[in-house]
Amino acid sequence: MLHIYCPHCCEYREEEEFHVKGQAHLARPLDPEACSDKEWGEYLYFRKNPRGLHHELWVHAAGCRKFFNVTRDTVSYEIKEVYLIGEKPSVVAASVSAK
């Protein structure tokens, strides 16, 4: 059971009050019509899915119903930080993660 700090309610609440909405910081293409099939498909379906640090979007569904971001370790499940929409994460994976 995860205990999650809602930055809007300023309280720790149990996981069951929340829903996870997947990878954070996905920007919808500004002009979808201008996207190639590949670009649009990648935006819709392709995900980072890292083994380790992950930035994800959560919603306090059975509480304030507001969205926020979480940085979480997908192996230990430890929550490293909670931050607001529009903010950047301060805990990030070592920059070599691309390869």
Place this chain on the structure above:
Amino acid sequence: MQHYSGFGLIKHSLSHHENWQRAWRNPTPKKKYDVIVIGGGGHGLATAYYLAKEFGVTNVAVIEKGYLGGGNTARNTTIVRSNYLWDEAAHLYEHAMKLWEGLSQDLNYNVMFSQRGVLNLGHTLQDMRDIQRRVNANRLNGIDGEVLDAKQVQELVPHMDCSANTRYPVLGASWQPRAGVARHDAVAWGYARGADAHGVDLIQQTAVTDLIIEDGACVGVKTDRYGEIRADRVGSVVAGNSSVIAAMGGFELPLESHPLQALVSEPIKPILDTVVMSNHVHGYVSQSDKGDLVIGAGIDGYNGYGQRGSFPTIEHTLQAIVELFPIFSRVRMNRQWGGVVDTCPDACPILSETPVKNLFFNCGWGTGGFKATPGSGHVFAASLAKGEMHPLAKPFSMFRFHNGALVDEHGAAGVAH
């Protein structure tokens, strides 16, 4: 390979079963193979077996970071069925079903395939319409299936509460008599033994840590234990860890890895001789030959590689089971565990070429790939042998998420199985 038989059992009993040959060798890898399969789960081992046996490619290594079958293969709840809605999926799963039906003989290994039938319950009018549609589609594809009403379901499963008094009354079900369960470990071990006998090297306790890519083509792998091992073709069959291997190749997959949990009860006397699944109340249950109730349901919503999930998920699962079977309410649960399943947006697998030449992926089976093990291994082996995807695999390219040709099986794959 030592042939297994009833006679052999008697013969070995004379020497107190101390002289059985080892089921497979434990070799040191060569420097170079024709094909490397990453991942020694059921699918990887089946791939290696069919490569060597059917397609004549015997210079093959399977590289497994843990022990054979220790991933989802040994963690699943063993439901086998082929009643999928769309032609592409139905053909693939039915291909597997046909192989299941002769598998113990083919492998000379008892995989305890038991065709005890599977019920998919309907609890709403819409459920029943979907069931009608799916069963009709199945029958058009030559797959057995019937639509049952609540009374017929009750006759098959007398201990289930099919009365009108429940919150979500059972209105009926789809019934696939040829479906059932199999012994998961035996599937991995049977394929491993068969592959080894045909010359495949099974390399355990060895993790692939990187891919060797030269001029845009994959030419081998780097391992933590044996350094570089080269190959003409590499097939990745690592289920929940597929995105990790893809990242080594420099691309992303349309996958997310989630915990999927299951649990078994203490052994009880025979009470359930088929498999009951419900998408609507969301749970499924069967009884193993040992007598344990084998229970599962859905994934944990968050991404996770930890092979464990959260308690509320199994609590919901058991609520559903007790709703269906009030008689189970005081059965104690013995063990609970989790696997890492690679879920795909359309609930169908990925059998595919990749942006890297000579690198192929078999993944995305998510919550329901055990049933496909023989078929998946067979078509993936054919693809690796030829360097081109088998016709049954073609619709499952990863690039369908670029061109939009998804195969939406969320209806038939609704509850995790």
